[in-house]
Amino acid sequence: MKTARQILKQAVVKKVAIGHFNIADLAGLQAIVAVVKELGVPAFIGTSEGEAKFLDRKAIVAYVKTLREEYKLPIFLNSDHTHSFEEVKKAVAAGYDAILFDGGTLPLEENIRQTRKVVRYVKSKNKNIIVEGELGNIGSGSTIRKELPKGAAINLADLTKPEEALKFVKATGVDMLAPAVGNIHGMFANAPEPALNIRRIKEIKDAVKIPLVLHGGSGNTDSDFSAAINAGINMIHISTELRLAWRKGMDKSLAENPDEIAPYKLFPASIDGVGKIVKQRLQLFNKLL
Numbered sequence: 001m002k003t004a005r006q007i008l009k010q011a012v013v014k015k016v017a018i019g020h021f022n023i024a025d026l027a028g029l030q031a032i033v034a035v036v037k038e039l040g041v042p043a044f045i046g047t048s049e050g051e052a053k054f055l056d057r058k059a060i061v062a063y064v065k066t067l068r069e070e071y072k073l074p075i076f077l078n079s080d081h082t083h084s085f086e087e088v089k090k091a092v093a094a095g096y097d098a099i100l101f102d103g104g105t106l107p108l109e110e111n112i113r114q115t116r117k118v119v120r121y122v123k124s125k126n127k128n129i130i131v132e133g134e135l136g137n138i139g140s141g142s143t144i145r146k147e148l149p150k151g152a153a154i155n156l157a158d159l160t161k162p163e164e165a166l167k168f169v170k171a172t173g174v175d176m177l178a179p180a181v182g183n184i185h186g187m188f189a190n191a192p193e194p195a196l197n198i199r200r201i202k203e204i205k206d207a208v209k210i211p212l213v214l215h216g217g218s219g220n221t222d223s224d225f226s227a228a229i230n231a232g233i234n235m236i237h238i239s240t241e242l243r244l245a246w247r248k249g250m251d252k253s254l255a256e257n258p259d260e261i262a263p264y265k266l267f268p269a270s271i272d273g274v275g276k277i278v279k280q281r282l283q284l285f286n287k288l289l
């Protein structure tokens, strides 16, 4: 069984991106696990602070670890968008495989100071845990949007700059970097997302030479994803599209089975909807299409 770090290295060598999917319940987890079993490619499973609180950090670590070991699956758990040192400590203690410390909206020097502290702490506890840093504002919240998130970097002048990215990576020692390259969290219901700045991804990758993570994957086009991967993205986060599929599946289940009260009989439509998206994304990200 490969470790999370080996899986990341393998993605870099193969020039593919690992799919990262957020979950809030066992329906989401089951959907991901079924696709990983079918395709035989790795996946990272993410819990935001809210999702982690709902699931319980120790419990979800044990659940993912059990599935990984029982079925020999390359699935790993990431503490996604962890905003405080206290939450980082909880994620380490619970046994997460990876942690994103999100200082993306902080001024550069403060982001460096806090992220460096996190990297030192995590490495002192467990060198195998992958630490990701965030540089730039891509807005927060995996929601359906009517307008761009406040403060999100969309204009060229606001995107993550290669020289700042290099300074950040050198000063903090992060294993992976999440930049702002035209990506936003959430997606529009009936409008295309802003295009990714592929050139900027390449410039940042050439400067930092560590794996780059693309957040806010929901709503982006397949061609933008492929170009981003070729430019140096090695992990892509998807959440909003999964939440929407979960909700649509549940609506359908409830409408078709108005008298059903057994949760495990209502969830399959959600699992199916989430699974379809996970499969399509994993095929694209791993260049299997």
Ligand code: G3H
Residues within 6 Å of the ligand: 022, 046, 080, 081, 141, 142, 143, 184, 185, 186, 187, 214, 215, 216, 217, 218, 237, 238, 239, 240, 241
């Ligand atoms: O960390 C989570 C992701 O960046 C998800 O973004 O909801 O736009 O897919 P998304």
Ligand code: ZN
Residues within 6 Å of the ligand: 081, 185, 215, 216, 237
């Ligand atoms: Zn994100």
